[in-house]
Amino acid sequence: MLSIHAKQIVARASLAVLVMLAVGLLVLGWAKRSAVDEARLLAADLLAPAYHAMVWPQIQVRHWVEDLHGATDLARECSRLREENRALRHWYDVAVVLANENAQLKDSLHWIPEPVPQYVTGRVTRDDGGLYARAVLLDVGDGHVVRAGDVALDAAGLVGRVTEVGPHTVRVLQINDDASRIPVTLTTSRADAIMVGDDGAMPRLMYYPQDQHPIEGERVQTRGQSTMPAGLPIGSVHYSAPNHPVVVPDADLARLDIVRIFDYGGQSLVAPDAPGRVKARVMDAKPLSSDSAMFGLPFLLQSLPVPAASGH
Amino acid sequence: MVAERSTPSLHSAVEPKQTWRLVLDRMFRSAMPTLLLIAVIIFLSAPFGVPGQEEMQLGVALCAVWFWGQTRPRLMPTPAVFLCGIVLELYSFGPPGLAVLALLVFYGVARHWRYALAQVSFILVWLIFALFVILTCCLQWLLVCIHAFAFLSPMPGVFQAVLTVGLYPSLMALFSWGSRTFANPDCA
Known part of the structure; x- marks a missing residue:
């Protein structure tokens, strides 16, 4: 003793x-930040079923409250739904006509069909951003084929990109995170810009052409660079202050519940080889690590051998 | 309040018989502050979507180690504080390592100043606690800025500090009640 x-x-x-x-x-x-993130992902993986059990009563109560609200206001809800149904029927007819016309035009133009993306759907296990970051963990179950760099969307629009992949869960960095930089296209002005997250609710628009300022209310889509395809809906432009355009996201980033992870093949458009060009090699299914990630983008720089001058 | 062993040891002839149930009861009561803190940290990491939930994780942990370090350090020894810090690191997403360090510093200060802190008023202890909370939040904000290589808004840190300092009185009352009842090995 x-x-x-x-x-x-x-x-x-x-x-x-x-x-x-x-x-x-x-x-x-x-x-070794990547090792810490992996340990945290593993810890969240272990507790994923417990999180579901903890949140289950809250979800049930929310459903009961919604049902109760619906029951108390049944007549008004019915008339609203009838109106909405009428409008939707009209839009359904328009959509069918446009789809047929689009199919005919594509057929006559010998349009190369775009690959259908594979996707998995997962429920948000927890918000894991911390004080100064915006990210969520998704439970996607066993045997998933999610890769770092895949695109996450909710029912309305783009949520973010997958940054870390665990056995059951994946981490999605939201578009409003401070580290998020996404190339976008503005649909009306046809200008390109970079959407920059700043940990707020609405990411900023930067690097747009000075002669083509974003227009209030115009739609913002992905540009189709890196592993992200073009035309994914992101949101609409809003000026929170003069000369300060921001994007109001379509996705409900504050209350994410069900999120889909789309795999667009992981193949970005790479220009053909040219002498002296630094080639961007797209990474495969291996999760990103701090050693391999270049400025947060899922590719590695690989220098090509410069061919010898042909002396003629 | 300051004494680590509030009840003096009884003579062996009048001490209750050491049954396994009594030993187990005493053991659980002694481990209760640590177990409860770990449970609260994990509970607050669940996706309830309550505003300020993430801030409460660190806030509750700081208040807990401060209280037990100041009043009954035997019930929360240093390795237990370290363990709580590791759990907090795993189930929160702040700058790595800062939570463990902050908990140990708070515990060390509260434990080594406990005789001095017991002699001053509650308001003064609260102010000292607030000062350390502000320093922790500033350090946290600084580390995140260095990591992001950008000037981030300090507002989340301010909110963290205000919430932690605001939680202090109510949590102190709760812990005081706990230290007299379910977390009191002398009641076993």
């Missing part, structure tokens, strides 16, 4: 040793 003094010395030394260990963890966490 230790004496009282020895116990006190051990107690004081343990605090100092553990503080040193914590400082070591701090340094290690900064040096």
Whole structure:
């Protein structure tokens, strides 16, 4: 048995040793951030079923409240739905006509059909952004084929991109995160811009042509660069202040529930090889690590050998 | 309040018999602060969508280690604080390592100043706690800015600090009640 003094010395030394260990963890966490993220993903993976169980009563109560609201206002709800149904029927006819016309035009133009993306649907397990980040964890179950860089959409629009992949869960970096940079196209002015997240609710628009300022209310779509296809709906332009255009996202980023992860083949458009060109090699199913990710983009730079001059 | 062992040891002849049930009861009561804190950290990481939920994780943890370090450090020894910090690191997404360090610093300050803190008023203790919370939030904001290599808005940090300082009185009342009842090994 230790004496009282020895116990006190051990107690004081343990605090100092553990503080040193914590400082070591701090340094290690900064040096190997990917290892920390993987450990956190694994921990969330372990608790995914428990999270569902914890949230289940809340979801049930929400459904009951919604049912109760619907029951108390049944007549008005019915008339609203009738009106909406009438409008939808009209839009259905328009859509059928346009789809037929589109199919005929594509057929006559020998349009190359676009590949149908594979997707998995998952429920948001938890919000894992922390104070200064915007990201969510999705439970996509066993045997998924989700890769880093895949595109996440909810029912209305673009949510973000997959950054880390675990056995059951994947992490999606939202478009309003500070690290998010997405090339976009403005549908009315046909200008290109970069949508930059700033941890707020509405990401900013930057690097648009100075002679083509974004128009209030115009739609914003993806441009089709890197692994992201063109034409995915993102939101609409809004000026929160003069010369400060932001995008009001279609997706409900504050209350994400069901999110789909689309795999568009992971093949970005790569220009044909040219002498001296630095080739962008698209990464495969391996999750991103800090060593391989280049500015958060899912590709590696690979220098090509410069062919010898043909001396003629 | 300051004494680590509030009930003096009884003479062996009048001490209750050490049955396994009594030993187990005492053990659970001793481990209750740590177990409860880990449970709260995991519970607050679930996706309830409650505003301020993430901020509450660190806030509750800081208040808990401050209280137990100040009043009954035997019930939450240093390795237990470290364990709580690791759990908090795993189930939160702040700058890595900062939560463990913050918990240990809060615990160390509360534990080593506990005799001095017991002699001053509650308001002064609250102010000292607030000062350390502000320092922690500033450090957290600074680390995130360095990592992002950008000047981020300090508002989330301000909210974190205000929430933690605001939680302090109510949590102190709750912990005080806990230390007299379910987390009191002398009641076993």
